[in-house]
Amino acid sequence: MSEEQKFKVTFNEETQHLDEETLFVVSQTFKALSDPTRIRILNLLCTGEHSVNEIAETLNLSQSSVSHQLRFLKNLRLVKYRRAGTTLFYSEDDEHIMNLLKQAIEHATHH
Amino acid sequence: MSEEQKFKVTFNEETQHLDEETLFVVSQTFKALSDPTRIRILNLLCTGEHSVNEIAETLNLSQSSVSHQLRFLKNLRLVKYRRAGTTLFYSEDDEHIMNLLKQAIEHATHH
DNA sequence: TCTATATATGAACATATGCTCATATATAGA
DNA sequence: TCTATATATGAGCATATGTTCATATATAGA
Numbered sequence: 001m002s003e004e005q006k007f008k009v010t011f012n013e014e015t016q017h018l019d020e021e022t023l024f025v026v027s028q029t030f031k032a033l034s035d036p037t038r039i040r041i042l043n044l045l046c047t048g049e050h051s052v053n054e055i056a057e058t059l060n061l062s063q064s065s066v067s068h069q070l071r072f073l074k075n076l077r078l079v080k081y082r083r084a085g086t087t088l089f090y091s092e093d094d095e096h097i098m099n100l101l102k103q104a105i106e107h108a109t110h111h
Numbered sequence: 112m113s114e115e116q117k118f119k120v121t122f123n124e125e126t127q128h129l130d131e132e133t134l135f136v137v138s139q140t141f142k143a144l145s146d147p148t149r150i151r152i153l154n155l156l157c158t159g160e161h162s163v164n165e166i167a168e169t170l171n172l173s174q175s176s177v178s179h180q181l182r183f184l185k186n187l188r189l190v191k192y193r194r195a196g197t198t199l200f201y202s203e204d205d206e207h208i209m210n211l212l213k214q215a216i217e218h219a220t221h222h
Numbered sequence: 223t224c225t226a227t228a229t230a231t232g233a234a235c236a237t238a239t240g241c242t243c244a245t246a247t248a249t250a251g252a
Numbered sequence: 253t254c255t256a257t258a259t260a261t262g263a264g265c266a267t268a269t270g271t272t273c274a275t276a277t278a279t280a281g282a
Contacts, residue, residue, distance in 0.1 A: 018154055018216065023147045025219040026212075030150075034142035035270075036134045043129055052229060065271060067230055086228045086279045096218050100211055101137075105129065107207050108136040146240075163259060176241060178260055197249045197258045 032076050033101055037061065038069050042092070042101055045079060049091035143187050144212055148172065149180050153203070153212055156190060160202035 018026075032038055040059050044050060050058070056066045070090055073079045080093040092098050129137075143149055151170050155161060161169070167177045181201055184190045191204040203209050 018151060022216065022219050023150060026150055026215050027145050027147045029215055029219070030141045031145040031269095034138050034145045036138045037270080039134060039137055039141075040129060053227095062272070063229070064231085064273080068270075071230075083279090086226095088229065096214075100214060103207075103211060104137050104140055105133065108133050108140070142239095148240080164257095173242070174259070175243080175261085179240075182260075194249090197256095199259065 028076060029097060032073060032078055033097070033104070035069075037065065038073060039101065041066065041069055041073070042078065042098065043105070045090060045092050046098065046102070049082065049089040051087045051089055053087075055090070139187060140189075140208060143184060143189055144208070144215070146180075148176065149184060150212065152177065152180055152184070153189065153209065154216070156201060156203050157209065157213070160193065160200040162198045162200050164198075166201070 033042070037059075041055055044055060044058060052063060052066055052070065055061070055070075056063045059066075070079060070081075074081070078092070078094045078097055079090050081088045081090045083089075144153070148170075152166055155166060155169060163174060163177055163181065166172070166181075167174045170177075181190060181192075185192070189203070189205050189208055190201050192199045192201045194200075
């Protein structure tokens with residue numbers, strides 16, 4: 001089997017069959033991006049780090065709601081935080097996924 | 112104002128505020144990609160057009176479930192179909208969004 | 223230690239989601 | 253027109269999701 005054929009086989013396996021784990025990770029990732037509140041939070045974090053209260057006030061959301069959503073995003077490692085006293089500053093933690101979000105926003109705005 | 116500054120302003124405006132409609136379209140798009148069944152269907156359609164029954168049999172899903180999900184995907188214009196007698200052949204209808212899916216699968220498999 | 227501020231968390235609730243089951247619709251051929 | 257095959261659809265159900273409310277936890281300062 002040539003190198004080219006090997007590549008083709010590998011490629012086809014990747015596009016034709018998705019194992020359970022990949023399917024789970026991909027669906028969870030898109031689920032994170034499928035809620036307006038989380039999109040707004042991530043979009044705000046594009047502009048740099050922000051505290052929980054800053055996010056809540058800027059986006060007109062309850063502190064609790066923001067905190068719940070940030071936990072969700074943090075579990076998926078889409079955001080991280082830095083502590084400064086009692087304040088936690090959240091920021092992006094997955095450039096690749098943030099890029100997907102930006103692409104989708106671009107796509108939605110220009111069509 | 113330099114060209115560079117102009118670009119920066121435009122860029123910031125786009126990333127800081129999302130209007131209702133954009134938010135809705137983006138969240139709906141990602142919602143379409145957030146379910147394992149729909150991901151498997153779209154991933155299968157990457158390989159070319161397929162009838163409803165083909166999809167159901169290949170992915171081991173009920174005809175009803177596939178039909179419901181295809182309606183969902185069709186409403187978002189992510190898939191289209193071609194009729195041949197009583198058989199409907201479904202295929203991709205949004206290259207850009209399919210590309211987002213492929214990127215996410217790549218991202219999930221290589222990390 | 224007591225207080226104030228920032229954030230996290232759990233329960234409860236309303237709504238959304240995805241599946242199955244039964245059935246309707248549509249097309250082709252006899 | 254009658255039948256067979258392919259697909260669509262609606263109701264019902266179990267589960268998932270996002271929010272609020274009340275409260276817990278954590279840190280800093282007096």
